[in-house]
Structure formats: C-alpha cells, structure tokens
Amino acid sequence: xxxxxxxxxxxxxxxxxxxxxxxxxxxxxxxxxxxxxxxxxxxxxxxxxxxxxxxxxxxxxxxxxxxxxxxxxxxxxxxxxxxxxxxxxxxxxxxxxxxxxxxxxxxxxxxxxxxxxxxxxxxxxxxxxxxxxxxxxxxxxxxxxxxxxxxxxxxxxxxxxxxxxxxxxxxxxxxxxxxxx
Ligand SMILES: C[S@@+](CC[C@H](N)C(=O)[O-])C[C@H]1O[C@@H](n2cnc3c(N)ncnc32)[C@H](O)[C@@H]1O
Numbered sequence: 001x002x003x004x005x006x007x008x009x010x011x012x013x014x015x016x017x018x019x020x021x022x023x024x025x026x027x028x029x030x031x032x033x034x035x036x037x038x039x040x041x042x043x044x045x046x047x048x049x050x051x052x053x054x055x056x057x058x059x060x061x062x063x064x065x066x067x068x069x070x071x072x073x074x075x076x077x078x079x080x081x082x083x084x085x086x087x088x089x090x091x092x093x094x095x096x097x098x099x100x101x102x103x104x105x106x107x108x109x110x111x112x113x114x115x116x117x118x119x120x121x122x123x124x125x126x127x128x129x130x131x132x133x134x135x136x137x138x139x140x141x142x143x144x145x146x147x148x149x150x151x152x153x154x155x156x157x158x159x160x161x162x163x164x165x166x167x168x169x170x171x172x173x174x175x176x177x178x179x180x181x
Contacts, residue, residue: 007150008037011085014146014178018170024082028073028138030131031089034058035065049081054098070127073134080140086131090177091153095124124156132157132165132179139181144170147177 015021025047029038032050035058041048042064052058055067068076088094099111099120111119135145145167147155154174162169162179170178 003036004040005036007087007148008040010148010176011037011087011146014148014176015083018144018178020083020144024144026079026081027083027085028077028081030070030073030084030086030134031094032065035062037085037087038065070134071130073130074137077138080138080143082140082143084131084135084139084143084145086145086147088148088150088153090124090128090131090147090155090157091149092120092124092156093151093153094149095127096120099123121156128155128157129161129165132161132167135179136166136181141181143181145177145179145181149175 012021015024027041027046027048029035029041029048029050032038032052035050035052038048038050049064049066051066051068051070051073053067053069055065058065058067066076096116099108114122131145131147135143139145149155155177157172157177159169159172162172167179167181170180
C-alpha cells in the first residue's frame with residue numbers, strides 16, 4: 001500500500017480548476033516513484049500510467065508502471081495521453097536530492113569535476129527539456145502538462161523553453177506549471 005501524499009490533492013485541484021477531470025482518460029505520471037499517485041488516479045477510474053527511471057522496485061505485475069527514462073517517452077509509448085503530470089520532478093532541488101540519495105559513483109564523480117551547481121543545473125535543464133519534448137510528442141492536441149513543486153523548490157523552466165518546445169503556457173508560477181499542446 002503506497003501512502004497518500006498531501007501534494008497529490010493539489011494536482012486533483014488543478015485538474016478541477018482546468019475543468020478536465022471528467023474529459024481526460026489517459027494520464028502519464030512522469031517520475032512516479034513507487035506509483036502512489038498512479039494508484040490514486042486509477043482508483044478514480046483513469047487509465048493512468050507511471051514512468052520511473054529508478055523503477056527496480058516497481059511491481060512487474062503492474063504493467064502500467066514503466067521502468068523507463070523521461071527521454072524515452074516519444075519512442076517507448078505508441079499511444080498519446082490526454083494529460084501528463086510531473087510532481088516534484090522539475091526543480092533543481094528534486095534532481096539534486098535524487099543524486100545525493102542515490103550516490104551514484106559516476107554521477108557524483110562528474111558532479112565533483114564540474115562543480116555540483118553546474119551539474120545539477122545542466123541535468124535539470126536537460127531533464128526538463130526532455131519532459132517538454134515528451135509532452136509535445138505524446139500529448140493529444142489540447143492535452144495538458146501539469147507540474148508542481150513543494151517546500152521552497154521551484155520549477156526550473158523559462159517561457160522561452162516552453163515556446164521553443166511548441167507548447168502553450170497556461171500558468172507558469174514557481175511551484176505550479178500548466179502547459180497545453
Ligand atoms: C522527488 S521524486 C518525486 C516522486 C513523486 N512524483 C512525488 O510527487 O512524490 C522525483 C522522481 O522522478 C524520477 N526521475 C527523475 N528524473 C527522471 C528521468 N530522467 N527519467 C525517469 N524518472 C526520473 C526520480 O527517479 C524520482 O523517483
């Protein structure tokens with residue numbers, strides 16, 4: 001049983017604010033961790049899928065939880081989604097916390113040689129660029145990408161990046177981003 005996190009409620013609220021809670025069917029949770037939010041979406045009747053690079057712990061019987069990287073979205077998925085969510089994935093803090101937690105030797109070595117700030121910045125920028133490209137490739141026309149952050153973390157994206165990715169800004173705040181294809 002995966003536990004409910006309070007910030008999931010904010011995503012449901014944003015869906016309600018956009019008036020899409022009844023019209024969306026197929027949803028992708030990008031960076032779904034253990035898949036807690038995916039389970040909550042499925043319990044509400046959505047065809048929800050999760051994508052997680054650190055997904056060794058995912059239950060293989062749950063074929064809707066995919067052990068894949070963000071950059072694989074355009075090639076791995078063949079169907080389109082009505083909605084994508086990225087919860088606590090698009091801030092520098094989320095990325096840095098992950099590296100520190102994982103203590104991956106190769107990444108830590110690179111971090112030390114480049115300087116941690118530069119490394120985290122460039123990795124977050126690439127990750128977020130891949131999220132935008134994945135959204136552009138695998139969202140239905142009119143589909144939404146919702147991102148949220150918690151604590152004092154901020155979504156690391158600029159309006160220019162969004163525009164260059166061919167998506168439209170609906171809302172771009174430090175802790176809440178809504179884009180539309
Ligand atoms: C801070 S956790 C957030 C988990 C969950 N979405 C939440 O709201 O609690 C960020 C997750 O995104 C995943 N992630 C980060 N970069 C990724 C990438 N390039 N491909 C797939 N998953 C990624 C991490 O492995 C991690 O599980």
